[in-house]
Every structure is written in structure tokens, then in C-alpha cells.
Amino acid sequence: MAIVEREPLALTTGEPSNGSLEPLGVLARPSTKTGWRSWVSTVDHKKIGIMYGVTALFFFFVAGFEATLIRLQLAQPNGTVLSADLYNQVFTMHGVTMVFLVIMPMAAAFANYLLPLQVGARDVAFPRLNALSFWLFLFGGVFLNTSWVIGGGGPDCGWFCYAPNSGVVFSPTAGVDYYTLGLLITGVASSIGAINLIVTVLNLRAPGMSLFRMPVFTWMQLVVQMLLLFSLPVITVALFLLTFDRLFGANFFNVAQGADPLLWQHLFWIFGHPEVYILILPSFGIVSEVIPVFSRKPIYGYPFMVFSGIAIGFMGWGVWAHHMFASGIGPISVAAFSLATMFIAVPTGVKILNWMATMWGGRIRFTTAMLFAVGLVAMFTIGGLSGVTHSVAPADTQQTDTYYIVAHFHYVLFGGALLGLFSGMYFWWPKAFGHFLDEKLGKAHFWLMIIGFNLTFGPMHILGLQGMSRRIQTYQATDGLTFWNRVATFGVFVIAAGMLLFLYNIGSSYRSWKAAGRPNPGADPWDSRSLEWSIPSPTPEHNFDTIPTVRAADDFWHRKYGEDEHGRAVRIAATEDVVQKGDATGVHLPSPSYYPLVLAAGLPFIGYGLIFNLLLVIPGALLVLWGVYGWAYEPSTEPDDHHGDHGTAAAAHEEETSVG
Amino acid sequence: MAETLAAPATDAHHDDHGHGHTITGISNEKLAMWLFLGSECLLFGGLISTFLLYRKKLNSFPGFENAEISKLGAQLFDIPFTSVSSFVLLMSSLTMVLAVSSLQRRDEQRMRIWLLATALLGASFIAGQIYEFTAFVKEGLGFTTNIFSSAFFTLTGFHGAHVVIGIIILMTMFAMSLQGRLGPERAEALEIAGLYWHFVDVVWVVVFVVVYLIK
Numbered sequence: 001m002a003i004v005e006r007e008p009l010a011l012t013t014g015e016p017s018n019g020s021l022e023p024l025g026v027l028a029r030p031s032t033k034t035g036w037r038s039w040v041s042t043v044d045h046k047k048i049g050i051m052y053g054v055t056a057l058f059f060f061f062v063a064g065f066e067a068t069l070i071r072l073q074l075a076q077p078n079g080t081v082l083s084a085d086l087y088n089q090v091f092t093m094h095g096v097t098m099v100f101l102v103i104m105p106m107a108a109a110f111a112n113y114l115l116p117l118q119v120g121a122r123d124v125a126f127p128r129l130n131a132l133s134f135w136l137f138l139f140g141g142v143f144l145n146t147s148w149v150i151g152g153g154g155p156d157c158g159w160f161c162y163a164p165n166s167g168v169v170f171s172p173t174a175g176v177d178y179y180t181l182g183l184l185i186t187g188v189a190s191s192i193g194a195i196n197l198i199v200t201v202l203n204l205r206a207p208g209m210s211l212f213r214m215p216v217f218t219w220m221q222l223v224v225q226m227l228l229l230f231s232l233p234v235i236t237v238a239l240f241l242l243t244f245d246r247l248f249g250a251n252f253f254n255v256a257q258g259a260d261p262l263l264w265q266h267l268f269w270i271f272g273h274p275e276v277y278i279l280i281l282p283s284f285g286i287v288s289e290v291i292p293v294f295s296r297k298p299i300y301g302y303p304f305m306v307f308s309g310i311a312i313g314f315m316g317w318g319v320w321a322h323h324m325f326a327s328g329i330g331p332i333s334v335a336a337f338s339l340a341t342m343f344i345a346v347p348t349g350v351k352i353l354n355w356m357a358t359m360w361g362g363r364i365r366f367t368t369a370m371l372f373a374v375g376l377v378a379m380f381t382i383g384g385l386s387g388v389t390h391s392v393a394p395a396d397t398q399q400t401d402t403y404y405i406v407a408h409f410h411y412v413l414f415g416g417a418l419l420g421l422f423s424g425m426y427f428w429w430p431k432a433f434g435h436f437l438d439e440k441l442g443k444a445h446f447w448l449m450i451i452g453f454n455l456t457f458g459p460m461h462i463l464g465l466q467g468m469s470r471r472i473q474t475y476q477a478t479d480g481l482t483f484w485n486r487v488a489t490f491g492v493f494v495i496a497a498g499m500l501l502f503l504y505n506i507g508s509s510y511r512s513w514k515a516a517g518r519p520n521p522g523a524d525p526w527d528s529r530s531l532e533w534s535i536p537s538p539t540p541e542h543n544f545d546t547i548p549t550v551r552a553a554d555d556f557w558h559r560k561y562g563e564d565e566h567g568r569a570v571r572i573a574a575t576e577d578v579v580q581k582g583d584a585t586g587v588h589l590p591s592p593s594y595y596p597l598v599l600a601a602g603l604p605f606i607g608y609g610l611i612f613n614l615l616l617v618i619p620g621a622l623l624v625l626w627g628v629y630g631w632a633y634e635p636s637t638e639p640d641d642h643h644g645d646h647g648t649a650a651a652a653h654e655e656e657t658s659v660g
Numbered sequence: 661m662a663e664t665l666a667a668p669a670t671d672a673h674h675d676d677h678g679h680g681h682t683i684t685g686i687s688n689e690k691l692a693m694w695l696f697l698g699s700e701c702l703l704f705g706g707l708i709s710t711f712l713l714y715r716k717k718l719n720s721f722p723g724f725e726n727a728e729i730s731k732l733g734a735q736l737f738d739i740p741f742t743s744v745s746s747f748v749l750l751m752s753s754l755t756m757v758l759a760v761s762s763l764q765r766r767d768e769q770r771m772r773i774w775l776l777a778t779a780l781l782g783a784s785f786i787a788g789q790i791y792e793f794t795a796f797v798k799e800g801l802g803f804t805t806n807i808f809s810s811a812f813f814t815l816t817g818f819h820g821a822h823v824v825i826g827i828i829i830l831m832t833m834f835a836m837s838l839q840g841r842l843g844p845e846r847a848e849a850l851e852i853a854g855l856y857w858h859f860v861d862v863v864w865v866v867v868f869v870v871v872y873l874i875k
Contacts, residue, residue, distance in 0.1 A: 125688040195695045203682040203691060229699045237706030241814070250803060250810035252710065257807050258717050267706060632832065 027594045027630060041592035043127035046539055048134050049113030050432060053425075055138055056106040062145065063097035064499060066090050068492055071456070075489040077477040087473035088156035089175065093145070095159030096179065099279065100186055101141040103413065106421045107282035108137075108190075111197055111221045113432060117532035118218045120206025120550065122543050125199040127590040128636060129192050135600030136189035143604045144182030147175050151611065155179035158471060160272065161242070163253035163264035168246050174611050177246055180239045181607040187232050187239070188603075194228040197221065206531075208550035212306065215530045216299055219306045220285030223313040227274040227281075235271035238264055247610055262327060269320035277316040279413060280380075281309060283420020284351060287373040290427050291355050293528045294370040295362025296569070298554055300354045308347035308354075315344045325393045326400040334393045341391035345384065352381055367526075368442030372423030375450050379415025383408055386461065401471070404464025410457040422449070422502075430521040434538040435513035441505040448498030455491025459484035523579035529557040536582035545584035590636055599627025693852045697859045704818070704863050708870055711815045715871075717807035736801070737872050738792070745788035746868050749823070752781035753861045756854045766844040772837050775850075778857065779830040782823050789820050812871065819867055822860045829853050 030041035039047060069090050073081040082090060116124055124130045147154045151174035157166035166176045201214070201222045214222075242264070244250035251257050253264060292299045299305055321329055321337040355377050364370065386408040390396045399405055422445075429437045463484050468475060475481045513519070524533040534556045535544055552558050562572040605620025682688060759774035793813070796802075803813045833853060836842040842850065 126692065191699060195692050195699075198695055199688050199691050203684055203686070203688050205683045207683075209683075229695060230702050233699050233701075233703035234706050236703060237710065240818075241710065244803075244810065244814060248803065250814070251807040252714075252810055252814075254807065259807055260713060263710065263713060267710075629832075 027598070029634070030592045030594060038592070040597055041594050043123070043131050043590050043592055043596075044541060045112050045116050045124045045127065045130055046432070046541075048130050049109045049111075051134055052105045052109035052112060052137070055134075055141070056102050056109060059097050059101040059105075059141060061499070063094050063102055064496065066094035066097065068496060070094065071489040071492040073473060074475070074485050076486075077479070077482055078474050082473060084473045085153070085156065088158075088471070089154035091471060092156055092158055092161075092175075092179075093148075093154045096144065096155070096183075097141075098413070099159060099275070100183060101137075101144070103279045103417050103421070104190065105137055105141075107221075107224070107279070107417075108133075108193060110217075110282060110286065110421070110424050110428070111193075111225075114428070114532060115197055115200055115218055115221055116204065117535070117539065117543060118215045118530050119201055119204060119209055120531050120544060120548050121200060121204035122547075122587070123590060124196050125204055126196045128593050128596050128631065129196050131593070131596035132600055133189045133193040133196065135597050136192070136603065137186050139600050139604045140182050140185030140189060143185060143607050144178055147178035147182075151175065151178060160268055161264075162268075163242055163245070164255050164259070164261055166242060166264075167253055177243070177611045178607075180243045180246070181610060184236065184239050184243075185603050185607065187236055190228050191232050194225040194232070197225045198229065201225075206547050206550055208555075210550075212303065213550055213553040213555070215285075216288035216302070216305050216309075217282075217285035217530075220281045220288070220309050223309050224278050224281045227278050227313055227316065231271045231274040231278070234267055238267035238271070241267075243610070262324070262329070265324050265327060266320070269323045270317075272323065273320040274313075274316045276412075277312055279417050280420075281312065283376060283417045283424075284309065286420045286424040286427070287355065287376050288351075289528075289530065290369050290373040290423050291358050292554075293427075293526050294365045294367055294373075295359045296527070297358055297362040298529070298557075300357035300360075301350075302553060304350055305354055308350040311347040312344065315340065315347070319344055322391060322393075322396070325396045338391050338393045342388065345388050345391070348384055352377060352384070367426070368437070368439055368446055369423045369427035369526075371443060371446045372419050372426065375446065376416055376419040376423065379411055379419060379450070379453070383411025383413075383415055386411060399464060401469055402464035403460040403468045403470055406470050407457050407460035407464055410453075410460070414453055414457065419449070422446075427526070428532075430525050431532055431537050431539060433510075434518070434520060435509060436521060436525070438505050438509045438512070441501060441508070445498050445502045445505060448494055448501060452491045452494025452496075452498055455494060456488045457491075459487045459491075463488075522575070524556075524575050527560075527575075529554040531556055534559075534578065535580045540582035540584075542584055542587045542589060545580045545582060593631070593634060593636075595627050595631040595634060598630065599624055602627060687848060689852055690848065690855070693855050697855065700859065700863075704866070707815045707818055708866065711811040711870065714807045714811040717811075736796070736799075738795075739872055741788070742792065742868065742872055745785050746864060748781050748788070749785040749861055749864055752778045752785070753858050755781060756857045760847065760851050760854050763842070763844055763847045763850050768837060768843070771850075772834060775830055775834045775837070779827050779834070782827045782830070782857075786820060786823055786827070789816065815867060816871065819860070819864060822863070826853075826857050826860050829856070 030037055039051065042048060069082060070087070073079040073087060112124070112130065116122065153173050153175050155161065155166075155171075155175035155178060156173070157171055157176055157179065161176065161179055164170070166179075201218060205214070241250070241252040245252050245254070251259060253259050253261070255261055288299055288305060318340045319337055321333055322341045325334055325337075355373075359374075366374075386404070390399065390405070390408065426437055426442055429435075463481055466479075466481060468479070468481050475485070521537050523536050525537070526533070531548060531550075532539070534548065548555070556578070559578040560571060560573055560575060561569040564570045602620040602623030605623065606617050607620075609616030609618075609620055682691075684691070755774045755778040759771050759778060762768075762771035762774055796809075801809050803810060830853065833842055833850060
């Protein structure tokens with residue numbers, strides 16, 4: 001197999017690649033390929049993707065534990081599990097963790113692992129920045145959660161943390177400071193990740209991979225990263241203003257001086273509503289990959305799928321004030337945002353119909369991945385419909401701050417985003433780890449999740465319409481809310497059983513695969529359509545032996561199947577003949593580096609320093625400086641680092657100097 | 661099943677098929693910088709909106725309790741002084757262009773001179789800002805005095821921090837050039853640093869108008 005050896009080290013920065021200049025960094029170039037060092041220094045998008053996934057799964061169990069505490073508190077009237085203050089902290093951290101530390105990074109795990117594979121690249125555009133994104137996310141998440149142990153309790157302001165309610169007067173512990181600084185750190189991570197992935201998708205596509213031949217998942221991720229790129233700076237402003245208010249005595253939310261209490265709400269929701277689509281679109285992308293494969297049909301209306309995703313991305317910017325109908329923004333604003341909100345349901349409806357049309361007449365295989373995907377279509381539709389009821393402003397005024405809202409967003413985030421992510425896990429597990437997750441346990445996992453989920457959140461529609469307020473730690477026996485609260489609490493234990501079964505499945509699938517002598521699932525176990533299935537499982541470190549040339553959407557499928565005169569798919573080549581062997585040699589890969597870790601490690605110090613003692617800022621700043629300059633003076637690929645058998649760093653060029 | 665796309669025989673005519681080493685023809689680094697600057701627009705957009713919302717909230721500042729913002733310009737801001745420092749900053753964009761152009765013409769000596777000049781002009785602007793901030797604080801208008809002052813110091817301070825980071829980047833590149841690490845083959849790296857520098861200048865034009873000039 002001929003290796004298309006691209007110019008190995010033509011750094012676009014022009015850094016001489018002949019090794020004549022010594023790197024100035026103190027840390028030696030890491031060289032191990034196994035063990036913990038290979039993970040902490042890795043710049044491989046696949047390893048980083050897996051680390052994102054593991055960390056997100058860990059935080060999922062943390063947030064799930066918090067959710068269980070909430071439900072235990074609400075299981076009976078006048079519950080005593082949590083105090084009112086602790087209840088505030090627990091529901092805040094549940095929301096913050098699920099949004100910023102579970103769903104976003106889990107989607108980032110899929111994006112990192114799959115985008116380079118789906119566009120036919122050897123890595124992301126900036127492998128070291130990719131590692132930096134992960135470490136910043138990890139340290140930001142850990143920083144946020146240390147508020148439980150140091151600082152007198154977690155943030156107690158809700159995930160939206162409305163100022164002035166989150167000011168020092170109403171929230172005197174350091175919890176909110178952890179919220180602002182922690183989200184600033186993870187925000188930097190997501191911004192860098194967004195730039196990196198957009199450049200990857202736009203610049204590193206394989207020959208022939210025009211934009212409208214990209215898989216729908218890649219498209220949805222492109223839209224998501226664009227949304228992140230432009231929405232994160234807005235919440236960054238809000239978080240800075242609140243930090244300045246709380247730590248340095250600024251007056252942005254000082255209503256006594258005449259500050260505008262709606263400023264935070266506007267800034268937050270200008271970020272917060274695009275954020276909703278940031279959370280759901282990756283899962284839309286995942287099921288758009290899963291459903292065609294298990295229906296043996298191409299996605300129905302590919303251009304409609306892509307354009308409706310783009311439309312959601314644009315319209316998502318014009319609906320933020322529907323979170324503020326009860327805040328008195330005036331009838332014109334309310335009418336305008338009502339209409340915009342109704343309109344945004346249209347492209348979402350297009351997607352639902354297209355998924356159903358894809359399944360229609362297909363030869364459907366109900367694998368676990370497919371079950372989760374179909375589960376998303378059904379559950380998200382319920383959540384979408386209750387969402388449309390919110391666009392009717394008079395009804396929304398009634399529903400605001402009730403459990404009806406809680407029911408709605410759990411149907412779109414749990415029933416939508418999370419089910420999609422689980423679908424993706426069952427689907428791509430063999431690609432990432434070289435073995436399947438057990439299907440029998442997987443189906444049990446699915447049914448426990450879907451039943452538990454509906455038991456937990458279905459009753460909240462009723463509770464909300466009966467007037468039960470969210471964020472209130474208890475209710476009275478005379479309120480008539482006890483029965484459905486009991487049902488919801490029961491449901492959360494069904495979900496917990498499902499999640500424990502999932503954990504067990506991960507362990508037992510691995511063990512039985514090892515016991516069976518590690519059989520390889522083959523490059524293409526599901527008979528799939530996109531490029532990542534044309535290379536061996538698990539993915540070799542260099543991804544592609546040769547960069548494929550793409551001739552159509554679903555190119556890999558067309559290498560396997562042609563059409564007979566009735567338009568039916570007929571096999572034209574055996575899968576083994578069209579997949580790559582993964583045995584390329586002499587391919588350059590970007591070299592691992594410790595500096596992303598060093599740089600990221602500085603930021604939590606700065607965070608603690610701002611909260612407790614400014615002296616701590618000094619080691620933090622020194623770590624950041626060390627990271628930046630060690631990074632800038634370390635070539636992204638070691639000139640004599642041949643890696644024996646690994647890949648060209650077509651992707652490995654890094655901006656050396658102007659990126660901090 | 662009708663497939664969505666029939667494959668054309670060749671890809672040569674694809675309009676997104678670039679001429680450079682990437683499929684778009686624009687290098688990864690430059691595209692990344694443009695995206696970053698796009699993101700920065702929203703950052704300054706948020707800060708400027710906040711300032712516009714709060715620019716008349718001057719209460720609890722002696723002598724300005726009910727001041728019109730138009731009087732503020734005359735009484736508080738030293739507009740001729742700030743105009744000069746704005747001019748200095750804008751001129752630094754010119755010297756930055758000259759630095760990039762020198763490197764592209766392989767004149768590294770001249771490139772270093774222009775690089776230093778750019779950094780010095782930027783530093784003069786920062787010195788002017790420090791002087792202005794100190795003068796305000798002496799007159800009793802500190803960061804915490806009122807809503808206006810918080811918004812003013814935050815907006816101009818964020819911009820100043822961007823200029824400082826720009827100066828650090830320029831000085832790093834100056835040092836790299838002395839070590840022979842910034843030859844003509846890396847002209848694009850300097851050009852990308854220049855993109856950042858010009859962006860920071862353009863933002864100042866907006867900030868200057870919004871903060872100092874509009875009534």
C-alpha cells in the first residue's frame with residue numbers, strides 16, 4: 001500500500017524542522033507510548049476523546065447522585081434529607097454539572113474522536129491545543145466541585161445564577177465564586193476546542209470531501225462549534241462582571257446604585273439559548289448516523305437535515321428572551337420572541353420527520369444503539385411539543401418556575417441529548433475499544449433508562465401544572481403533590497439501576513472479550529456508511545494508511561454497494577477488500593507534550609488565589625508562563641521522531657507564537 | 661434507493677478545493693486567528709453593550725450626581741490627551757504592517773526595528789492609560805465608586821489587557837528573531853500576530869467613540 005507521505009514537517013509557522021535549534025523547555029519530550037505518561041502527555045485526538053468521555057461519565061455519576069438527593073428530599077412532604085440551603089446548592093451543582101461537565105464534554109468526546117475520522121484526517125488541526133482543551137475542562141470541573149469541601153459549600157444560585165441574587169449580599173459563601181471562575185476555565189476550554197474543531201472540519205477534509213458530502217454528525221458538530229465560538233464570549237463577559245462585583249466591589253449588579261437587574265439575564269440567555277442547541281445538536285448528529293445504518297437506507301433528505309441544523313444554529317440566536325417572559329420585558333419583545341420561538345420548532349420538526357422517513361421502509365435492526373436513537377426521536381418529540389407550549393407567552397407566564405419547565409427541559413436534555421449520546425456509545429464502542437458492549441445488557445439498560453426516565457419526568461408535567469414550584473426544597477401534605485412526587489422519586493432509582501447496569505456492562509463486556517481471546521470486531525461491524533468504518537477497530541494511531549479520496553456522500557457505502565436496475569443495493573465488493581489494513585509505516589504524527597497540562601494546571605491556582613489569597617496567583621501565573629513559553633519553543637513534531645510506524649502530521653502544524 | 665449525490669468523476673472543479681496545502685487554501689493558523697477574532701468581537705460586544713447601558717449611571721460621585729453625560733466629556737475626560745494616545749495606537753498598526761512587509765522582503769534587521777517601534781507605541785498607549793486611570797482615581801472616581809466607573813474601567817481595562825498581551829507577543833517575536841527563530845519563512849506567524857494587533861486597534865476606535873465622543 002503506497003503511503004501518501006505529505007511533507008512531514010513543513011510547519012506553516014516556518015519553524016525550521018531540521019533540528020538545529022534546541023527546544024528551550026525544561027521538560028524532556030515524553031516518549032512513552034503506554035502507561036499514565038502516555039495519557040497525560042498525549043496529543044492524539046482519539047485518546048483525548050476517550051479521556052473526555054471517561055471524565056464526563058464520572059461527572060455524570062456525581063450529578064446523578066445529586067439528582068437522587070433532590071428526589072429523596074422531595075419524596076415526601078416536609079422532607080428532611082436536605083436543608084433549604086443545601087438543597088439550593090445541590091440543585092445548582094446538579095444543573096451546572098450536567099450541562100457543563102457531562103453533556104458538553106460527552107459531545108466533545110464524540111467530536112474529538114470522530115470529526116478527524118469522518119472528514120478523513122490524521123488528527124485535529126492543533127493537537128496540543130486539543131490536549132489543552134481537555135485539561136482545562138478537567139481542572140475547571142474539579143475546581144468547581146472542590147467548592148463542596150473548601151469554601152463553605154457549592155454555588156446556591158441555580159445554573160443560570162441570576163444576578164443580583166448571586167451577589168455577595170444574598171450568596172455570601174465562596175460558592176458563586178467557584179461557579180464564575182470554574183465556568184470561565186471550562187469556557188476557555190470550549191472556546192479553544194471550538195476553534196480547533198472548526199479549523200479541522202474546514203481545512204483538513206480529505207480530497208473530494210466537499211462540505212455537502214460530510215456526514216450529518218460532522219455538520220451538526222460544525223454548527224455546534226460555531227455556536228460555542230460566538231456564545232461563550234457573551235457568558236464570559238457576564239461571568240467577569242459578576243466576579244468583579246463579588247471580589248473587587250464593582251457595581252454592575254448593585255441595584256441600590258441603580259444597576260439593571262435584567263443585564264445578567266440578557267447576557268446569560270444570549271449565551272444560554274444557543275447553549276441549548278449546543279447540547280442537543282451533537283445528539284441529533286449521532287442519531288442521524290445511527291438510524292441510516294440500522295435502517296440500511298441513506299439519511300432521508302440529507303440537504304434538509306444539514307440546512308435545518310444550520311437554521312437552528314442561526315435562529316437559536318433570536319429566541320433568548322423567551323426565558324424572560326415573566327421578567328417584564330414588554331409586550332413587543334414578548335410577541336417577537338414568541339413568534340421566533342414558534343418558528344424554531346419548524347427545522348426541528350423537519351429533523352424528526354426525516355428520521356422517521358429514513359426508517360420508513362427500511363430493513364430495521366433494533367440494536368441497542370438503534371433503540372436509543374429511536375428513543376431520542378420519541379422522547380425529544382414530547383419535549384419539543386412541551387417546548388412549543390412555552391412559546392405561547394400567556395401560558396408560559398403561568399408555567400414559569402414550575403415543574404412543568406423542569407419536565408420540559410429534562411425531556412429534551414435527558415430524553416434528547418443523553419439518549420443520543422448513549423446511542424453513540426453503543427454504536428462507536430467497537431471502533432474505539434475493539435470490542436462490543438453486550439447487547440443483552442445494553443437493551444436492559446435502554447429499557448431501564450426509558451422507563452425510569454418517563455417515571456421521573458413524566459409526572460413533573462402534572463406537578464408543574466398543579467403549581468409545584470421548582471427550586472423550593474419542600475411542599476406540604478395538603479398540597480396534593482405527594483403521589484406524583486413519590487412516582488418521580490421511584491423513577492430516579494430505576495434510572496440509577498440502568499446506569500449501574502451500564503457500568504457493569506462496560507466491565508463485563510471487556511472481561512468476556514478478553515476471556516474469548518480478544519476477537520476483533522472487524523473494521524465495519526455494523527455495515528456502516530462513513531469513513532471511520534473503513535479503517536481497523538480499534539482505530540490505529542495514525543488513523544488512515546492512505547488518506548481516502550471521496551467521490552460521494554456515504555462514500556464508504558458506495559465502495560461496498562452498487563444498485564441494480566430496481567435501485568436496490570447490491571454488494572459489489574467484500575468489506576474486507578475495501579477497508580484499510582492499518583499497517584502503514586513511516587507516517588509522522590505530532591509528538592506528545594507536557595506543556596498543555598502545565599499550562600492548564602496554572603488556572604485553578606489563579607482561581608483559588610482570587611478567592612482566598614492573592615499570593616496563590618503567583619504560582620498559577622508562573623505555571624501558565626512556563627506552559628506558554630515551553631510550548632512556543634517546543635516544535636510540535638520532534639524532527640527525528642519517526643514513531644516507527646505512525647502517521648504524518650498533515651494536521652500537526654501549530655501556531656507557535658501568537659497563541660497563548 | 662436513490663442516493664443523494666452522484667459522484668462527479670473528478671474533484672478538480674470543486675470550488676472549496678483550495679490551492680494551498682489545506683482544502684480551503686487558508687492556513688490552519690490564520691483561519692484559527694480569524695475565528696478567535698470573531699469570538700473576541702462578541703466579547704467586546706458584550707462589554708460595550710454593558711457600558712452603553714450604564715454610561716449615565718454616575719450617582720454617588722461628588723459633583724456628578726445628576727450630571728449630563730455631555731458635561732462629563734468636558735469635565736472628566738481629557739479628550740485631547742486621549743486623542744493623542746489613540747493616534748499613537750493607530751500608528752502602531754502602520755509600523756506593524758511595515759514589520760510584516762520587511763520580513764516578507766527578507767529584511768530581518770528592519771523588521772526588528774519596526775517590531776520594536778510597534779511595541780513601543782503600544783507601550784506608550786498603555787502608559788497613557790495608566791496616567792488616565794491614576795488621574796481618575798485621584799479625582800475620586802475609582803473602580804468601585806459608581807456603576808459608570810465600574811463599566812468604564814472594565815471596558816477600557818479589558819482593552820488595555822489585550823494591548824499588553826499584544827506587546828508581550830511582539831516582544832517574544834522580537835526575541836525569537838534575535839535567536840534566529842523568526843526568519844522570512846515564518847512571515848505568516850508574524851502576519852497572524854499582526855492580525856491580532858490590528859484587531860485590538862480597531863476595537864479601540866470603537867471604544868474611543870463609545871466612551872469618549874458620543875454625547
